[in-house]
Amino acid sequence: MSTTANNTNPAAFLPRHVAIIMDGNGRWAKKRFLPRIAGHRAGVEAVRNVVQACAQRGIEVLTLFAFSSENWRRPPSEVGLLMDLFMTALERETKRLHENNVRLRVIGERSAFSGKLQEKIIAAEQRTAANSGLTLVVAANYGGRWDITQAARAVAQKVEAGQLHASQVTEDVLEQHMALHGLPDPDLFIRTGGEERISNFLLWQLAYTEFYFTETLWPDFDGRIFEDALASFARRQRRFGRTGEQVEQEQGHKGA
Ligand code: IPE
Ligand code: IPE
Numbered sequence: 044m045s046t047t048a049n050n051t052n053p054a055a056f057l058p059r060h061v062a063i064i065m066d067g068n069g070r071w072a073k074k075r076f077l078p079r080i081a082g083h084r085a086g087v088e089a090v091r092n093v094v095q096a097c098a099q100r101g102i103e104v105l106t107l108f109a110f111s112s113e114n115w116r117r118p119p120s121e122v123g124l125l126m127d128l129f130m131t132a133l134e135r136e137t138k139r140l141h142e143n144n145v146r147l148r149v150i151g152e153r154s155a156f157s158g159k160l161q162e163k164i165i166a167a168e169q170r171t172a173a174n175s176g177l178t179l180v181v182a183a184n185y186g187g188r189w190d191i192t193q194a195a196r197a198v199a200q201k202v203e204a205g206q207l208h209a210s211q212v213t214e215d216v217l218e219q220h221m222a223l224h225g226l227p228d229p230d231l232f233i234r235t236g237g238e239e240r241i242s243n244f245l246l247w248q249l250a251y252t253e254f255y256f257t258e259t260l261w262p263d264f265d266g267r268i269f270e271d272a273l274a275s276f277a278r279r280q281r282r283f284g285r286t287g288e289q290v291e292q293e294q295g296h297k298g299a
């Protein structure tokens with residue numbers, strides 16, 4: 044860890060892309076003797092706050108894990124209520140997002156959603172498509188393995204059609220077919236709720252991301268905890284395979 048070099052240019056130590064596993068809604072509700080869905084509802088409030096914090100700070104991309112491809116394994120009643128909540132959140136929040144110049148993008152396998160929900164997603168994406176502020180990515184029915192698989196399938200189809208030679212299948216080509224194509228990889232990953240695992244989130248894109256875990260349950264996530272995560276990120280030295288000396292030398296050049 045090196046703090047000295049970081050002070051030369053604080054903006055360089057703000058993540059461009061923050062990815063969050065919003066975990067702990069159920070336990071938050073349980074502690075209050077409330078049904079799990081009350082925790083999910085409170086979680087929507089926390090989303091509103093973190094979106095605002097990212098927009099204010101000039102963070103370019105915020106990716107939120109809202110529903111994993113494995114969350115279908117939950118009781119059908121909870122899944123149904125989560126779908127309803129997703130729908131109402133889209134209905135209620137899109138206007139606010141648009142007013143705040145936020146561009147919404149939803150990633151994941153949408154075909155599993157109801158036709159009505161799919162329409163709402165498309166409408167919200169289209170309405171906010173031209174916005175130039177924060178890009179908010181919501182991962183819904185998303186799985187990292189699904190993402191890599193669908194990218195591989197799309198590339199294989201191009202090879203099959205003779206548009207691409209197998210030897211031309213590079214990391215860049217695969218990246219262009221991944222759900223987050225065109226956006227920088229996450230710099231900072233945050234998981235609330237105390238678990239320290241990826242749970243099939245962005246497997247490909249987290250290759251060099253800095254991880255931050257907090258015991259805080261998602262509905263309790265606020266600006267202070269976000270600041271702690273950003274401060275922790277700013278103190279880290281990202282080496283991408285190089286030595287610490289090489290990185291310091293490079294930062295010295297940039298700061299000069
Ligand atoms: C995260 O909170 C939200 C979703 C997975 C939809 P959980 O519902 O997983 O909360 P815990 O982990 O049971 O507390
Ligand atoms: C991960 O949380 C998915 C989301 C936050 C949407 P889970 O609570 O489903 O993860 P596991 O099952 O504990 O790993």
Ligand code: MG
Binds near residue numbers: 066067068236
């Ligand atoms: Mg959980």
